[in-house]
Amino acid sequence: MLRLGTVVLGVEDLHRAAAFWQGALGYVPRDGELRPGQRFAVLVPPEGGPGLALGVSETPVQEHPRVHVDLYAADAADQVAEAERLVTLGARHVDWDRYPEDADFVVLADTEGNRFCIIDTSR
Numbered sequence: 001m002l003r004l005g006t007v008v009l010g011v012e013d014l015h016r017a018a019a020f021w022q023g024a025l026g027y028v029p030r031d032g033e034l035r036p037g038q039r040f041a042v043l044v045p046p047e048g049g050p051g052l053a054l055g056v057s058e059t060p061v062q063e064h065p066r067v068h069v070d071l072y073a074a075d076a077a078d079q080v081a082e083a084e085r086l087v088t089l090g091a092r093h094v095d096w097d098r099y100p101e102d103a104d105f106v107v108l109a110d111t112e113g114n115r116f117c118i119i120d121t122s123r
Helices: 014-025 076-088
Strands: 006-011 040-044 051-056 069-073 105-109 115-120
Touching (some): 006 014, 014 040, 069 076
Parallel strands (some): 069 115
Antiparallel strands (some): 105 115
16 A cells, blocks of 8 residues: 655755745754755654655746645634744745635745645634
């Protein structure tokens, strides 16, 4: 049986993206410190579980990506607090044109423009 290993995001600046996602999730580089000129890295949770891989890409960010990362918040207050925390790390709110009425998610972009959602799991 297969299992999920990593989610891979294309990035322009590997070190900037790694710093953001390490701060956002508390993940650490699987293979130790990032080196100058490095073009691919895998970040993993210290307690184990699926990782987040970052690879330098020449492909532009998609306005409406087919694949994205969902981050789970315990409730609406946690969702707001986490969105604010991630903005201080360099994320930005995305003016998402596909919000349904009464959405349980907010869309942000990381330092590289990759879209991700914070989900209010209490709903």
